[in-house]
Amino acid sequence: MTVLEVEHLRVAHRGHNQAGTPLETVRDVSFSVAAGESLGVVGESGCGKSQTMLAVLRMLAPTGAEITGRVHFDGKDLTALTPRQMRAVRGSGIGLVSQDALSALNPAMTIGAQMAEPLIHYDGFSRRDAAARCAELLDLVGLPGARERLRSHPHELSGGMRQRVLIAMAISREPQVLIADEPTTALDVTIQSQVLQLIDRLRKDLRMALILITHDLGVVAGVTDRIAVMYAGRIVETAPTTALFDHPAHPYTRALMDSIPRMDRPRVEYLPAIPGFPPDPAAPPPGCAFRPRCPAARAECEDSVPGLLPLTSAVPGHAVRCPFTAPVPAGADHRGERS
Amino acid sequence: MLTFTLRRALHMLPVILGVTIATFGLGQIIPGDQASALLGPTSSEEDRQALREDLGLDEPALSRYFTYLGNLLSGDLGRSLSFGRPVSEVLSDRLLNTLLLSGTAIAVAAVAGVAIGTWAAQKPGSARDRGLTIGVLFFNSVPSFWFGLVLIVVFSLQLRILPATGMTSIGGGGALDIAAHMVLPVITLAAWSLAVIARMTRSSVLEVIGNDYVRTARSRGVGEFRVIVRHVLPNALPSVITVIGLQAGFLLSGAVLTETVFSWPGIGLALHQAISARDIPLVQGGILVIAIAFVLINFLVDVIQAYFNPKIKLA
Numbered sequence: 001m002t003v004l005e006v007e008h009l010r011v012a013h014r015g016h017n018q019a020g021t022p023l024e025t026v027r028d029v030s031f032s033v034a035a036g037e038s039l040g041v042v043g044e045s046g047c048g049k050s051q052t053m054l055a056v057l058r059m060l061a062p063t064g065a066e067i068t069g070r071v072h073f074d075g076k077d078l079t080a081l082t083p084r085q086m087r088a089v090r091g092s093g094i095g096l097v098s099q100d101a102l103s104a105l106n107p108a109m110t111i112g113a114q115m116a117e118p119l120i121h122y123d124g125f126s127r128r129d130a131a132a133r134c135a136e137l138l139d140l141v142g143l144p145g146a147r148e149r150l151r152s153h154p155h156e157l158s159g160g161m162r163q164r165v166l167i168a169m170a171i172s173r174e175p176q177v178l179i180a181d182e183p184t185t186a187l188d189v190t191i192q193s194q195v196l197q198l199i200d201r202l203r204k205d206l207r208m209a210l211i212l213i214t215h216d217l218g219v220v221a222g223v224t225d226r227i228a229v230m231y232a233g234r235i236v237e238t239a240p241t242t243a244l245f246d247h248p249a250h251p252y253t254r255a256l257m258d259s260i261p262r263m264d265r266p267r268v269e270y271l272p273a274i275p276g277f278p279p280d281p282a283a284p285p286p287g288c289a290f291r292p293r294c295p296a297a298r299a300e301c302e303d304s305v306p307g308l309l310p311l312t313s314a315v316p317g318h319a320v321r322c323p324f325t326a327p328v329p330a331g332a333d334h335r336g337e338r339s
Numbered sequence: 340m341l342t343f344t345l346r347r348a349l350h351m352l353p354v355i356l357g358v359t360i361a362t363f364g365l366g367q368i369i370p371g372d373q374a375s376a377l378l379g380p381t382s383s384e385e386d387r388q389a390l391r392e393d394l395g396l397d398e399p400a401l402s403r404y405f406t407y408l409g410n411l412l413s414g415d416l417g418r419s420l421s422f423g424r425p426v427s428e429v430l431s432d433r434l435l436n437t438l439l440l441s442g443t444a445i446a447v448a449a450v451a452g453v454a455i456g457t458w459a460a461q462k463p464g465s466a467r468d469r470g471l472t473i474g475v476l477f478f479n480s481v482p483s484f485w486f487g488l489v490l491i492v493v494f495s496l497q498l499r500i501l502p503a504t505g506m507t508s509i510g511g512g513g514a515l516d517i518a519a520h521m522v523l524p525v526i527t528l529a530a531w532s533l534a535v536i537a538r539m540t541r542s543s544v545l546e547v548i549g550n551d552y553v554r555t556a557r558s559r560g561v562g563e564f565r566v567i568v569r570h571v572l573p574n575a576l577p578s579v580i581t582v583i584g585l586q587a588g589f590l591l592s593g594a595v596l597t598e599t600v601f602s603w604p605g606i607g608l609a610l611h612q613a614i615s616a617r618d619i620p621l622v623q624g625g626i627l628v629i630a631i632a633f634v635l636i637n638f639l640v641d642v643i644q645a646y647f648n649p650k651i652k653l654a
Binding site: 057059087088089090091092095096098099100103104105106107108109114117118121122166169170172173 | 550551552554555556557558559560561562565569570573574647
């Protein structure tokens with residue numbers, strides 16, 4: 001059952017340049033997640049992944065951000081709600097885990113006070129019940145000494161502990177959808193995998209839909225059911241996780257995969273990097289936004305933005321925004337194409 | 340918190356000692372002879388010499404300083420030459436009046452300044468934000484004695500709705516009467532500080548409101564009012580409180596001008612009269628009281644900041 005469905009979402013910021021042309025950070029993004037399902041959203045910095053999620057929660061800066069499209073959640077169109085109705089969705093309908101664990105907790109409040117705040121003020125918990133619930137949540141995310149931790153201030157906790165607190169806070173009001181925005185960027189590699197496993201376990205135990213945003217394909221590989229790859233504000237490829245890793249179709253996805261160091265491939269002198277830079281959102285290139293960096297670019301690529309179309313003869317649900325791609329047969333090493 | 344408060348309180352002692360040295364030294368370097376100021380230009384040299392001996396002015400400076408310090412400790416600030424009464428009596432009568440005036444002014448400036456600054460910061464670049472900038476510029480450019488005079492001209496002389504000078508009307512003296520007399524001097528005193536505090540609050544709130552933890556609170560469904568009061572202000576206020584503390588100190592010294600303009604019977608007016616009359620003991624006493632108030636305010640500021648920011652206590 002689909003719990004969150006986003007249709008043709010666009011985000012444009014006005015007044016950022018002198019010409020007055022709107023700066024589009026999200027262009028026609030559509031996706032959906034079902035209860036208990038997990039979706040990975042992958043792309044490099046500035047591709048619009050965080051903007052998409054902030055637009056879903058309607059938490060972009062109030063000045064100048066223009067959002068169009070529809071966001072269906074729990075039988076409502078979130079874009080049509082009043083600010084008060086929207087506030088009721090945040091936290092209790094859709095939870096958010098922020099990316100920087102070090103700065104996402106209020107330094108002037110104890111862990112317990114900030115965890116319990118919405119429970120006491122909006123969910124009718126007594127102080128005692130809220131404290132008990134918070135201790136239970138900290139136990140659930142594997143933070144030792146939960147009772148004492150409630151009285152700690154954020155600066156007394158390590159980065160990994162703070163990320164666990166943030167996760168506990170995000171699930172405290174039992175949301176149906178959990179959005180985790182780069183939940184592991186500020187953490188050590190060993191802690192990263194623990195946090196990812198924790199998020200995955202909570203999704204299964206609590207039957208939440210999970211949207212995991214990351215720039216690291218390695219992060220989503222083990223955790224998500226489906227992946228959407230974003231580039232310059234658009235989804236360029238979406239597929240079930242295994243299909244995407246086995247048969248990446250879009251040149252950008254393939255280039256991303258090539259740049260992951262792999263133990264099971266022959267060692268190379270230099271890890272391939274994608275040449276060039278992502279396009280300036282204020283002046284995107286005509287046609288396909290990846291064309292200037294694409295190894296397989298043709299003259300036609302400049303004519304129009306290709307649609308996100310299902311791949312024929314592929315796994316159901318595999319769609320790609322490139323008409324000149326054919327799925328690479330299973331077992332073939334797509335890396336050979338570029339050398 | 341208690342150890343921090345006690346330790347910080349101990350830090351005040353050397354500062355206050357330094358203040359006594361400064362006030363004493365001030366009396367030494369001010370030109371003019373106290374004896375001739377008291378006895379007038381027609382007095383004889385013998386009379387003047389006798390008075391100097393009587394007042395102890397002929398002893399060496401160091402021994403006079405220790406006498407001065409010893410007297411201070413027993414609450415004796417010397418004898419006012421122009422009032423003919425102990426300085427401590429003259430000042431204590433007026434201290435309450437000054438505290439009433441500047442306390443009200445700083446309270447008005449702090450509450451209104453924080454409210455206006457926060458309100459403007461919620462919509463940076465909006466009409467209200469630009470209005471704040473213009474207001475700040477205006478009130479920080481206008482000298483307080485001129486502003487006070489303009490208020491008197493408009494509200495007392497033209498509109499005739501508020502009294503211009505003094506603390507009570509003749510035959511009056513009730514709380515309402517005093518409050519009416521306070522309105523104009525409080526506005527005059529508060530305007531400058533209010534502008535400074537509003538500007539500081541605006542920039543401080545703008546800085547904090549973009550923080551990740553504010554986003555965290557919003558993402559959990561916390562309402563905007565609670566976000567401001569519980570998450571933004573506690574983190575934005577420490578720097579504002581420093582400014583409020585400084586302004587409170589300035590208000591006490593600024594009271595000299597304002598009290599003179601409005602003939603408010605406070606320390607400032609007494610100090611103004613003492614300076615004109617070359618009444619050195621009263622000048623010294625007045626400055627000492629204001630300086631100690633300044634030190635106490637800074638102590639309070641530090642304690643309040645430690646309360647808001649738990650990290651300070653560790654330092």
